[in-house]
Amino acid sequence: MTRRSDGTRSTGSSGPVGSGGAPDGRGHLVAVVVPEPGDAVAVVERAVAGSEIAVVCLRAGGKDGRAALDRALAAAESRGCRAHGGPRVLGVDPADALPALREELRALDPERLHTLDPDPVHTGMDEASGVPSYGVPDAHTETAAVALAAARAHQTETGRPLYVDCLRAERGPGDTAAVRHPAPVNWLSAGFDGRLTAFWPTAAGVVRWYEELPGGRWRGPELLEGPGLLPGLLVVRDPHGLPHLLGLRRTARGDGGVDVEVVHTAQYRTGRPLAPWSTLGGPNAAAWRKGREVGFPAAAFDAAGDLWVFVRNFGHSVSHRRRSADGGWTPWQHLSGLRVADDLVAVTAEHGGVELFARARDTSAVLRWCQGPDGSWREDRSLPFAARPGSLAPAAEPGAVLFRDARTGRTCFWRPGAPGPYPLDDPESGSGAPSAARGVELAGWGYSVLVGRGTDGTCALGAHPAGRPDTGVWWQEAGAPSFGAPAAAVGRSGRLAVATRLPGGRLLVARRDESRDGLVLDGWRAVGG
Structure with a gap:
């Protein structure tokens, strides 16, 4: 049985979502x-x-x-x-x-x-x-x-x-305690050859799982080099689909202080070593006591291949750096505007530029920054929605975001120009932000896919016509337990893959069964660990 976000139901296989079985998880x-x-x-x-x-x-x-x-x-x-x-x-x-x-x-x-x-x-x-x-x-x-x-x-x-x-000891609106270093949302990636890679932050650094052959045996979890990394991770894909990783690194100073800096690396070939971690420093790096407060980075690529990185700075406003496609970095620059919390999300807009969304520091309101024709940034405070802490995430559609409504807890979709957000599920239907993927074709039509964690701790899968969340989302339990947020990825051939984490360093992975109608998964396999 599937459920549309407008509350209607559909039985049988006529809806676009189905699932296979899954092995049980453990506490x-x-x-x-x-x-x-x-x-x-x-x-x-x-x-x-x-x-x-x-x-x-x-x-x-x-x-x-x-x-x-x-x-x-x-x-x-x-x-x-x-x-x-x-x-x-x-x-x-x-x-x-x-x-x-x-x-x-x-x-x-x-x-x-x-x-x-x-x-x-x-x-x-x-x-x-x-x-x-x-x-x-x-x-x-x-x-x-x-x-x-x-x-x-x-x-x-x-x-x-x-x-x-x-x-954090302090509490945000509608929250108990805020996470200092957020876990990744889109942590599953498909390479040029169709092989999947999964990344996740741990106490000793980032670990990776990857396929030796498409649909074949997995290796991992293996610990990637990166001493001093804090337990958070952001994974973004460049215009070629290659995964880039950003996080924070904390190192002790000789004078008894600590330096906290933004770091970046990338995977250019599945299963091969990452590029060396490079440091971006921070907007307040000249004074370590201020620099250690740097917020967790948000990032996105523009259509030209430039990487834009944003952080919350010591004054609770936003600072950013840009890496051009040839590898050169600009200095840290400041964006004026209201004070923000650590909830920052960068997206690639339809026009090819990058835009930033952030939750305000003292309320659940969301702010937006976009660039004008001259390259200058302007702040938009008129967004018609409020978000729960920790729920902002990029949508599959360019320039759009997903979030959980501050009042109802429903997952919602909003893009610039829309009079209001589109609800995508039932109230209090789960927690956190869903992972989104695009490029799935069903019966000749393009679909966007959402995968999230339900209130009972299982993976839920949803789909709506690409660019049309207002038509409603077909949801169904995907039949797998998920400890943390599940993720989805679409390969160059258009085949969908979904992954969740289990205890013990294991993953559950399923791909779409393309021999069947609808968005049916081919059965879950436990890999790694």
Whole structure:
């Protein structure tokens, strides 16, 4: 059975979406590493159904904090989570915690690790020293730094991917705790020869899975070189379809500070080594305390092959750099406008240029920047929608975006010039932003495909005529569990592939069965791990 976004239903195989069977997934252990029990509350609130939560605290904390954590764990159990015993208290300060925390991770061997933000945004400035002040205790950042170090060491020791989320203490509109380093949306890519590649960030750097032959055996997960990478990733494709990777790298300074910089690489041949990571620095790199606050990058290619990279800077406005097709970079430049949150999405517009969307810092409103004929940037504050934090993503159509409505939670589509957004699914039908792919042909017509994670943790597949989301989207459960956001990719031949992640470094992968009518998958295969 399929469901259209306007609420009507269609039975049988007449709708454009179908699916095959899938092997079952299993629950996964999440280690929550915090200074004291009360600091774990906001982190536990984000736990999804199926998680087994092990809280690791450096110190015992007070009675109120322990009671608040007990309530948070009870609420998580009502959502389908399970507590892995009581909080583990190491009894150490952050400066001395690395050996004890490494030993605890050996004992737990978690699938995921959740901790706090190592580089929080400032809440003020000390006028005398010019040093930023923060709304969180130093123990938060110190614990996050040692948790990242322990997680990297554990993954290096075991050889198994350890997925990490760093969560901000401050909360956004309609959110519990914001993720500092977002996971990729479009993390599956198809090469020139039809072979698929999947990328994902981990504690020790980016890992990759790839096909040895189209539709054949997979290799991975293999750890790609990239010391100091933080646990987030952006994957964008250039005009030739080649995947480019961007992220943040954090390195210690000799004076006791840290440098956080934007980095970039690319894969030019499936299965071959990536190009060396190159640093773009940051818009506030001259002062490390300001530079460490740089937001996670957004990026897109224009029709000429230039790569545009955007970040939220220390002042909560936007800065950008551009790499021309011949490889030269411009300096960081500033875009004026309202202050923004970390939710930035860059898209390639129909006219071939690049446009930027960003959620406002203090509200759920969305802003847009576009270039005029003279190349100057202008800000548009009149967008007729508001988005939930962390839900903005590029649509399959040029210049358009996907997001979850701030009020209803519905996935919506909007493109410049439209009087309002088009809802694509039912209210509260899932979480996060869907991955979008275009170029799928059905019965001689072009379709755009959406793949997302439903409320029950399974992969959902949808389709609508290319450029016409207003006609409604056909949705159907794709029959596979998904730990995190699934992704879709379309090869040069037009064949669709869908992938989800399972615990243990494995993927589930399915391709469209082109011998059948509609958008039917040929059955899921577990690969890697």
